[in-house]
Amino acid sequence: MVFLRAFLHSIKLPKKKAIFQLNRIGMDITIFYILLLLFIVSLPAFIDYLLGSSKLANxxxxxxxxxxxxIFNYLPLSIIVFMLISLIAAVGTGLAKLMQRKLKYSILWKMTAYTTTIPFLVYSLAALFLPIGNMYLLIFCIYSLLFIVLIISVYPKRRKK
Incomplete structure:
Protein backbone atom coordinates (compact mmCIF):
# COMPACT_ATOMS: atom_id res chain seq x y z
CA MET A 1 0.00 0.00 0.00
CA VAL A 2 2.85 2.38 0.82
CA PHE A 3 4.50 1.68 -2.53
CA LEU A 4 1.29 2.36 -4.42
CA ARG A 5 0.85 5.63 -2.55
CA ALA A 6 4.48 6.58 -3.25
CA PHE A 7 4.01 5.71 -6.92
CA LEU A 8 0.85 7.79 -7.24
CA HIS A 9 2.39 10.79 -5.49
CA SER A 10 5.62 10.56 -7.48
CA ILE A 11 3.65 10.77 -10.72
CA LYS A 12 2.03 13.98 -9.43
CA LEU A 13 5.37 15.71 -8.81
CA PRO A 14 6.09 18.72 -8.62
CA LYS A 15 2.72 19.53 -7.05
CA LYS A 16 2.99 20.86 -3.52
CA LYS A 17 0.73 18.26 -1.92
CA ALA A 18 2.61 15.37 -3.57
CA ILE A 19 5.96 16.78 -2.42
CA PHE A 20 4.90 16.97 1.21
CA GLN A 21 3.23 13.54 1.11
CA LEU A 22 6.40 11.96 -0.30
CA ASN A 23 8.46 13.77 2.30
CA ARG A 24 6.59 11.85 5.02
CA ILE A 25 7.61 8.48 3.57
CA GLY A 26 10.66 6.94 5.22
CA MET A 27 14.03 6.59 3.54
CA ASP A 28 13.91 2.78 3.79
CA ILE A 29 10.70 2.70 1.76
CA THR A 30 12.26 5.11 -0.75
CA ILE A 31 15.31 2.91 -1.28
CA PHE A 32 13.20 -0.21 -1.66
CA TYR A 33 10.94 1.71 -4.08
CA ILE A 34 13.95 2.63 -6.23
CA LEU A 35 15.19 -0.97 -6.22
CA LEU A 36 11.73 -2.10 -7.30
CA LEU A 37 11.71 0.46 -10.12
CA LEU A 38 15.17 -0.70 -11.20
CA PHE A 39 13.89 -4.26 -11.31
CA ILE A 40 11.12 -3.12 -13.65
CA VAL A 41 13.67 -1.22 -15.75
CA SER A 42 15.84 -4.34 -15.96
CA LEU A 43 13.03 -6.61 -17.17
CA PRO A 44 13.39 -5.80 -20.91
CA ALA A 45 17.14 -6.47 -20.75
CA PHE A 46 16.52 -9.67 -18.77
CA ILE A 47 13.99 -10.91 -21.33
CA ASP A 48 16.43 -10.08 -24.12
CA TYR A 49 19.19 -11.89 -22.22
CA LEU A 50 17.08 -15.02 -21.71
CA LEU A 51 15.96 -15.10 -25.33
CA GLY A 52 19.41 -14.19 -26.64
CA SER A 53 21.44 -16.81 -28.44
CA SER A 54 24.90 -16.18 -27.01
CA LYS A 55 26.96 -19.32 -26.49
CA LEU A 56 27.62 -18.51 -22.84
CA ALA A 57 23.93 -17.94 -22.09
CA ASN A 58 22.92 -21.22 -23.75
CA ILE A 71 25.59 -9.65 -10.78
CA PHE A 72 26.54 -8.18 -14.16
CA ASN A 73 23.46 -6.12 -15.02
CA TYR A 74 21.13 -5.29 -12.11
CA LEU A 75 23.82 -4.64 -9.50
CA PRO A 76 25.92 -2.24 -11.64
CA LEU A 77 22.74 -0.51 -12.80
CA SER A 78 21.67 0.00 -9.18
CA ILE A 79 25.07 1.40 -8.20
CA ILE A 80 25.11 3.83 -11.14
CA VAL A 81 21.55 5.03 -10.47
CA PHE A 82 22.21 5.56 -6.76
CA MET A 83 25.36 7.53 -7.61
CA LEU A 84 23.45 9.70 -10.10
CA ILE A 85 20.65 10.33 -7.61
CA SER A 86 23.27 11.35 -5.03
CA LEU A 87 24.99 13.66 -7.50
CA ILE A 88 21.73 15.32 -8.54
CA ALA A 89 20.75 15.75 -4.88
CA ALA A 90 24.13 17.36 -4.17
CA VAL A 91 23.60 19.79 -7.04
CA GLY A 92 20.10 20.40 -5.65
CA THR A 93 21.58 21.25 -2.25
CA GLY A 94 23.71 23.92 -3.89
CA LEU A 95 20.71 25.22 -5.80
CA ALA A 96 18.67 25.34 -2.59
CA LYS A 97 21.32 27.52 -0.98
CA LEU A 98 21.38 29.79 -4.04
CA MET A 99 17.58 30.02 -3.96
CA GLN A 100 17.78 30.71 -0.18
CA ARG A 101 15.75 27.64 0.79
CA LYS A 102 16.48 25.68 3.94
CA LEU A 103 16.53 22.11 2.63
CA LYS A 104 18.70 19.24 3.71
CA TYR A 105 20.49 16.82 1.43
CA SER A 106 18.40 13.88 2.67
CA ILE A 107 15.13 15.53 1.64
CA LEU A 108 16.52 16.40 -1.78
CA TRP A 109 17.89 12.87 -2.21
CA LYS A 110 14.47 11.43 -1.47
CA MET A 111 12.73 13.85 -3.85
CA THR A 112 15.29 13.11 -6.57
CA ALA A 113 14.65 9.41 -6.13
CA TYR A 114 10.93 9.94 -6.63
CA THR A 115 11.46 12.09 -9.73
CA THR A 116 12.93 9.03 -11.44
CA THR A 117 9.58 7.22 -11.60
CA ILE A 118 8.35 8.60 -14.91
CA PRO A 119 11.71 8.34 -16.78
CA PHE A 120 12.15 4.75 -15.58
CA LEU A 121 8.67 3.72 -16.67
CA VAL A 122 9.07 5.42 -20.05
CA TYR A 123 12.42 3.69 -20.49
CA SER A 124 10.95 0.30 -19.59
CA LEU A 125 8.12 0.62 -22.07
CA ALA A 126 10.34 1.95 -24.84
CA ALA A 127 13.03 -0.69 -24.25
CA LEU A 128 10.50 -3.44 -24.90
CA PHE A 129 10.07 -2.24 -28.47
CA LEU A 130 13.14 -0.17 -29.39
CA PRO A 131 16.86 -0.34 -28.65
CA ILE A 132 17.67 2.63 -26.42
CA GLY A 133 21.14 4.15 -26.18
CA ASN A 134 23.04 5.91 -23.44
CA MET A 135 21.70 9.31 -24.47
CA TYR A 136 18.61 8.52 -22.43
CA LEU A 137 20.74 8.78 -19.29
CA LEU A 138 21.50 12.43 -20.05
CA ILE A 139 17.81 13.15 -20.63
CA PHE A 140 17.01 11.43 -17.31
CA CYS A 141 19.51 13.66 -15.47
CA ILE A 142 18.18 16.85 -17.06
CA TYR A 143 14.60 15.81 -16.25
CA SER A 144 15.47 15.14 -12.60
CA LEU A 145 17.40 18.41 -12.28
CA LEU A 146 14.47 20.40 -13.68
CA PHE A 147 12.08 18.73 -11.28
CA ILE A 148 14.43 19.34 -8.34
CA VAL A 149 14.47 23.05 -9.18
CA LEU A 150 10.66 23.05 -9.28
CA ILE A 151 10.50 21.13 -5.98
CA ILE A 152 12.97 23.51 -4.31
CA SER A 153 10.87 26.48 -5.42
CA VAL A 154 7.83 25.03 -3.62
CA TYR A 155 9.54 25.31 -0.22
CA PRO A 156 9.42 28.77 1.40
CA LYS A 157 12.44 31.03 1.55
CA ARG A 158 14.54 31.34 4.69
CA ARG A 159 13.51 34.00 7.14
CA LYS A 160 15.99 36.81 7.61
CA LYS A 161 17.09 37.34 11.21
Missing amino acids: ALNIFFKIIYFF
Missing part, protein backbone atom coordinates in the same frame (compact mmCIF):
# COMPACT_ATOMS: atom_id res chain seq x y z
CA ALA A 59 25.46 -23.18 -21.74
CA LEU A 60 24.08 -22.05 -18.37
CA ASN A 61 20.95 -23.34 -16.74
CA ILE A 62 18.20 -20.89 -15.72
CA PHE A 63 19.36 -20.48 -12.11
CA PHE A 64 22.85 -19.44 -13.17
CA LYS A 65 21.43 -17.17 -15.85
CA ILE A 66 19.46 -15.30 -13.20
CA ILE A 67 22.49 -14.99 -10.92
CA TYR A 68 24.72 -13.92 -13.82
CA PHE A 69 22.19 -11.27 -14.87
CA PHE A 70 21.83 -9.98 -11.32
Whole structure:
Protein backbone atom coordinates (compact mmCIF):
# COMPACT_ATOMS: atom_id res chain seq x y z
CA MET A 1 0.00 0.00 0.00
CA VAL A 2 2.85 2.38 0.82
CA PHE A 3 4.50 1.68 -2.53
CA LEU A 4 1.29 2.36 -4.42
CA ARG A 5 0.85 5.63 -2.55
CA ALA A 6 4.48 6.58 -3.25
CA PHE A 7 4.01 5.71 -6.92
CA LEU A 8 0.85 7.79 -7.24
CA HIS A 9 2.39 10.79 -5.49
CA SER A 10 5.62 10.56 -7.48
CA ILE A 11 3.65 10.77 -10.72
CA LYS A 12 2.03 13.98 -9.43
CA LEU A 13 5.37 15.71 -8.81
CA PRO A 14 6.09 18.72 -8.62
CA LYS A 15 2.72 19.53 -7.05
CA LYS A 16 2.99 20.86 -3.52
CA LYS A 17 0.73 18.26 -1.92
CA ALA A 18 2.61 15.37 -3.57
CA ILE A 19 5.96 16.78 -2.42
CA PHE A 20 4.90 16.97 1.21
CA GLN A 21 3.23 13.54 1.11
CA LEU A 22 6.40 11.96 -0.30
CA ASN A 23 8.46 13.77 2.30
CA ARG A 24 6.59 11.85 5.02
CA ILE A 25 7.61 8.48 3.57
CA GLY A 26 10.66 6.94 5.22
CA MET A 27 14.03 6.59 3.54
CA ASP A 28 13.91 2.78 3.79
CA ILE A 29 10.70 2.70 1.76
CA THR A 30 12.26 5.11 -0.75
CA ILE A 31 15.31 2.91 -1.28
CA PHE A 32 13.20 -0.21 -1.66
CA TYR A 33 10.94 1.71 -4.08
CA ILE A 34 13.95 2.63 -6.23
CA LEU A 35 15.19 -0.97 -6.22
CA LEU A 36 11.73 -2.10 -7.30
CA LEU A 37 11.71 0.46 -10.12
CA LEU A 38 15.17 -0.70 -11.20
CA PHE A 39 13.89 -4.26 -11.31
CA ILE A 40 11.12 -3.12 -13.65
CA VAL A 41 13.67 -1.22 -15.75
CA SER A 42 15.84 -4.34 -15.96
CA LEU A 43 13.03 -6.61 -17.17
CA PRO A 44 13.39 -5.80 -20.91
CA ALA A 45 17.14 -6.47 -20.75
CA PHE A 46 16.52 -9.67 -18.77
CA ILE A 47 13.99 -10.91 -21.33
CA ASP A 48 16.43 -10.08 -24.12
CA TYR A 49 19.19 -11.89 -22.22
CA LEU A 50 17.08 -15.02 -21.71
CA LEU A 51 15.96 -15.10 -25.33
CA GLY A 52 19.41 -14.19 -26.64
CA SER A 53 21.44 -16.81 -28.44
CA SER A 54 24.90 -16.18 -27.01
CA LYS A 55 26.96 -19.32 -26.49
CA LEU A 56 27.62 -18.51 -22.84
CA ALA A 57 23.93 -17.94 -22.09
CA ASN A 58 22.92 -21.22 -23.75
CA ALA A 59 25.46 -23.18 -21.74
CA LEU A 60 24.08 -22.05 -18.37
CA ASN A 61 20.95 -23.34 -16.74
CA ILE A 62 18.20 -20.89 -15.72
CA PHE A 63 19.36 -20.48 -12.11
CA PHE A 64 22.85 -19.44 -13.17
CA LYS A 65 21.43 -17.17 -15.85
CA ILE A 66 19.46 -15.30 -13.20
CA ILE A 67 22.49 -14.99 -10.92
CA TYR A 68 24.72 -13.92 -13.82
CA PHE A 69 22.19 -11.27 -14.87
CA PHE A 70 21.83 -9.98 -11.32
CA ILE A 71 25.59 -9.65 -10.78
CA PHE A 72 26.54 -8.18 -14.16
CA ASN A 73 23.46 -6.12 -15.02
CA TYR A 74 21.13 -5.29 -12.11
CA LEU A 75 23.82 -4.64 -9.50
CA PRO A 76 25.92 -2.24 -11.64
CA LEU A 77 22.74 -0.51 -12.80
CA SER A 78 21.67 0.00 -9.18
CA ILE A 79 25.07 1.40 -8.20
CA ILE A 80 25.11 3.83 -11.14
CA VAL A 81 21.55 5.03 -10.47
CA PHE A 82 22.21 5.56 -6.76
CA MET A 83 25.36 7.53 -7.61
CA LEU A 84 23.45 9.70 -10.10
CA ILE A 85 20.65 10.33 -7.61
CA SER A 86 23.27 11.35 -5.03
CA LEU A 87 24.99 13.66 -7.50
CA ILE A 88 21.73 15.32 -8.54
CA ALA A 89 20.75 15.75 -4.88
CA ALA A 90 24.13 17.36 -4.17
CA VAL A 91 23.60 19.79 -7.04
CA GLY A 92 20.10 20.40 -5.65
CA THR A 93 21.58 21.25 -2.25
CA GLY A 94 23.71 23.92 -3.89
CA LEU A 95 20.71 25.22 -5.80
CA ALA A 96 18.67 25.34 -2.59
CA LYS A 97 21.32 27.52 -0.98
CA LEU A 98 21.38 29.79 -4.04
CA MET A 99 17.58 30.02 -3.96
CA GLN A 100 17.78 30.71 -0.18
CA ARG A 101 15.75 27.64 0.79
CA LYS A 102 16.48 25.68 3.94
CA LEU A 103 16.53 22.11 2.63
CA LYS A 104 18.70 19.24 3.71
CA TYR A 105 20.49 16.82 1.43
CA SER A 106 18.40 13.88 2.67
CA ILE A 107 15.13 15.53 1.64
CA LEU A 108 16.52 16.40 -1.78
CA TRP A 109 17.89 12.87 -2.21
CA LYS A 110 14.47 11.43 -1.47
CA MET A 111 12.73 13.85 -3.85
CA THR A 112 15.29 13.11 -6.57
CA ALA A 113 14.65 9.41 -6.13
CA TYR A 114 10.93 9.94 -6.63
CA THR A 115 11.46 12.09 -9.73
CA THR A 116 12.93 9.03 -11.44
CA THR A 117 9.58 7.22 -11.60
CA ILE A 118 8.35 8.60 -14.91
CA PRO A 119 11.71 8.34 -16.78
CA PHE A 120 12.15 4.75 -15.58
CA LEU A 121 8.67 3.72 -16.67
CA VAL A 122 9.07 5.42 -20.05
CA TYR A 123 12.42 3.69 -20.49
CA SER A 124 10.95 0.30 -19.59
CA LEU A 125 8.12 0.62 -22.07
CA ALA A 126 10.34 1.95 -24.84
CA ALA A 127 13.03 -0.69 -24.25
CA LEU A 128 10.50 -3.44 -24.90
CA PHE A 129 10.07 -2.24 -28.47
CA LEU A 130 13.14 -0.17 -29.39
CA PRO A 131 16.86 -0.34 -28.65
CA ILE A 132 17.67 2.63 -26.42
CA GLY A 133 21.14 4.15 -26.18
CA ASN A 134 23.04 5.91 -23.44
CA MET A 135 21.70 9.31 -24.47
CA TYR A 136 18.61 8.52 -22.43
CA LEU A 137 20.74 8.78 -19.29
CA LEU A 138 21.50 12.43 -20.05
CA ILE A 139 17.81 13.15 -20.63
CA PHE A 140 17.01 11.43 -17.31
CA CYS A 141 19.51 13.66 -15.47
CA ILE A 142 18.18 16.85 -17.06
CA TYR A 143 14.60 15.81 -16.25
CA SER A 144 15.47 15.14 -12.60
CA LEU A 145 17.40 18.41 -12.28
CA LEU A 146 14.47 20.40 -13.68
CA PHE A 147 12.08 18.73 -11.28
CA ILE A 148 14.43 19.34 -8.34
CA VAL A 149 14.47 23.05 -9.18
CA LEU A 150 10.66 23.05 -9.28
CA ILE A 151 10.50 21.13 -5.98
CA ILE A 152 12.97 23.51 -4.31
CA SER A 153 10.87 26.48 -5.42
CA VAL A 154 7.83 25.03 -3.62
CA TYR A 155 9.54 25.31 -0.22
CA PRO A 156 9.42 28.77 1.40
CA LYS A 157 12.44 31.03 1.55
CA ARG A 158 14.54 31.34 4.69
CA ARG A 159 13.51 34.00 7.14
CA LYS A 160 15.99 36.81 7.61
CA LYS A 161 17.09 37.34 11.21
